[in-house]
Structure formats: structure tokens, C-alpha cells
Amino acid sequence: MRIVIAGGHGQIALRLERLLAARGDEAAGIIRDPAQAADLRDAGAEPVVLDLESASVEEVAEALKGADAAVFAAGAGGGSGAARKETVDKGAAVLFADAAERAGVRRHVVVSSMGANPDHQGDEVFDAYLRAKGAADAYVRSRSGLDWTILRPGMLTNDPGTGLVRLAESTGRGPVPRDDVAAVLAELVRTTGTAGRTLELIGGTVPVAEAVKAAEGR
Numbered sequence: 424m425r426i427v428i429a430g431g432h433g434q435i436a437l438r439l440e441r442l443l444a445a446r447g448d449e450a451a452g453i454i455r456d457p458a459q460a461a462d463l464r465d466a467g468a469e470p471v472v473l474d475l476e477s478a479s480v481e482e483v484a485e486a487l488k489g490a491d492a493a494v495f496a497a498g499a500g501g502g503s504g505a506a507r508k509e510t511v512d513k514g515a516a517v518l519f520a521d522a523a524e525r526a527g528v529r530r531h532v533v534v535s536s537m538g539a540n541p542d543h544q545g546d547e548v549f550d551a552y553l554r555a556k557g558a559a560d561a562y563v564r565s566r567s568g569l570d571w572t573i574l575r576p577g578m579l580t581n582d583p584g585t586g587l588v589r590l591a592e593s594t595g596r597g598p599v600p601r602d603d604v605a606a607v608l609a610e611l612v613r614t615t616g617t618a619g620r621t622l623e624l625i626g627g628t629v630p631v632a633e634a635v636k637a638a639e640g641r
Contacts, residue, residue, distance in 0.1 A: 424448045424449065424613060425489060425490045426443055426490060426491065426492045426493070426494060427450075427451045427486060427487050427492075427528075428440065428451065428452045428453065428496055429475060429493070429496060429515065430496040430498060431452015431453050431459075431471070432454045432456070432459040432462060433496050433497065435534060437452075437462065437466050438602055439609060441605075443468075443612075444467025445467070446609075450466075451468060453475065453486060453497075454470055454472055455473070455474045455476075457472050460472065473486055475497060475511070475519065476510050476515060478518070480521050480522050481525070483521075483522035484525040485526075490526070491530065492531070493523045493528050493530065493531050494532045494533075494608060494612060495515075495516050495519050496534045497515050499552075505551035508552045509551070512556050513559045516533065516556075516562070517562050520571075521566075523569060529569055530569075531569040532571070532573075532608060532611050533559070533560065533571065533573045533574065535559070535560050535575045535621075536552070536553065537577050537596065539553050539557040540554065541561055564621075570619075572611055572619075574611065574622055574624055575621065575622065575623045575624065576599050576623075576624045577599050577623070577625040577626075578597070578598040579598075579604065580600050582598075582602075583602060584600045584603040585600065586603065586606065586631055587603075587628050587629060590607065590629070590634040590635065590638050591622065591623060591638065592623065594623040594624065595625070597625030599626050603631065607635060610635040614639065617635065617638050
């Protein structure tokens with residue numbers, strides 16, 4: 424499989440790229456900064472330099488051409504203001520979905536956030552983030568040309584992965600290692616059984632592959 428990942432230098436994306444490369448898949452990561460390319464190559468991924476805040480749909484579709492799946496894992500980052508939540512967490516996600524449709528890449532997995540809601544109230548930057556992610560999720564759900572799955576992890580940690588998770592439409596709040604988020608994404612991209620579903624993810628007691636299998640077709 425060839426999987427193209429938006430936000431290819433993110434903490435989850437780099438972990439995902441290593442997992443994909445280890446099992447023999449072809450991973451490509453979209454990055455804005457050419458200086459990050461060496462890190463992607465070290466992870467076994469092909470770097471694709473493209474700024475999702477300024478690129479056209481045609482340019483992103485070209486980067487997605489020939490892919491079997493697309494993963495949106497980009498984010499404005501914790502130090503950014505509300506404006507970049509709109510341009511990256513919402514705008515880039517919408518652009519990536521449009522480009523995937525144009526390129527004919529049906530399998531589309533989005534890394535969202537627990538609590539994402541376009542109608543979320545509040546004036547803090549994190550409130551703007553939850554609105555932006557919620558609006559992006561709603562847009563992806565509207566795309567009939569995509570076999571989408573939206574993944575909403577709980578509180579992300581850098582603890583070593585356990586390989587044990589809870590994956591369901593509603594899990595309640597809880598932490599989850601980025602290692603385990605990446606492992607779930609690696610499973611999600613190779614099946615369409617969860618297409619059309621929005622799933623929450625926290626640490627749990629079920630092995631990743633079993634958790635994804637159990638989430639299929641409900």
C-alpha cells in the first residue's frame with residue numbers, strides 16, 4: 424500500500440511512518456519545511472514538500488496520486504493562535520479531503536480531537552481549535568467520494584505504547600500514548616470496515632488489531 428500523510432513530521436505521523444515502513448508499505452509525508460525531510464527518510468518515508476496553507480487542490484491531488492489511503496495528521500501546533508487553527512486544523516483538512524476526492528483516493532482517515540465540535544463555545548485558543556476540528560470533521564463527513572474514518576484520541580502522552588486500547592464511538596475521557604494512536608492508524612488505513620464512523624480512542628485492555636476489527640461494521 425501507498426499511504427500519504429498530511430503533517431508528515433508530526434509526532435504521531437513519524438510513528439505511523441515507521442510502522443508502515445516496517446511492514447513493507449510505502450509511506451509519504453507532506454511537510455512544509457524542507458529541513459524536516461531527513462527525519463522522514465530516517466522513519467522510512469518519502470518527504471513531499473508542500474505547504475497546505477497555500478497549496479492548490481491540484482497540487483495536493485498530485486501529491487496524492489496513486490495512493491491507496493490518505494491520513495490527515497496535520498495541526499497548527501500548541502503555540503499557534505486562533506487564526507492558524509482556522510487555516511490549518513480546518514482549512515488544510517478541507518483542502519486535503521477535496522484533493523483526495525480529486526485524486527480518487529477513497530480511504531481517508533482523519534486524526535481529530537475528543538470534544539471537536541463546530542458549535543463549541545468559548546473564547547480561548549483551545550476553544551477555537553475544537554471548533555476548527557469540528558468544522559473540518561463535519562466537512563469530511565459530507566464527502567460522498569471518501570470512505571472516511573475520523574479518529575478522536577484522548578489526552579496524548581509520550582509514554583511507551585502498550586498495544587492495548589479502547590476504541591468506540593464513545594469512550595469517555597482518558598489518556599492514550601501516541602505510539603498506540605499510530606498503531607491504530609496503521610490498522611485503519613488497510614481496511615474500510617470503519618468507513619463512515621467517528622471513533623474515540625483511549626488506553627484500554629483490547630489489543631489494537633482486535634479493537635479495530637471490533638469497531639468495523641457497527
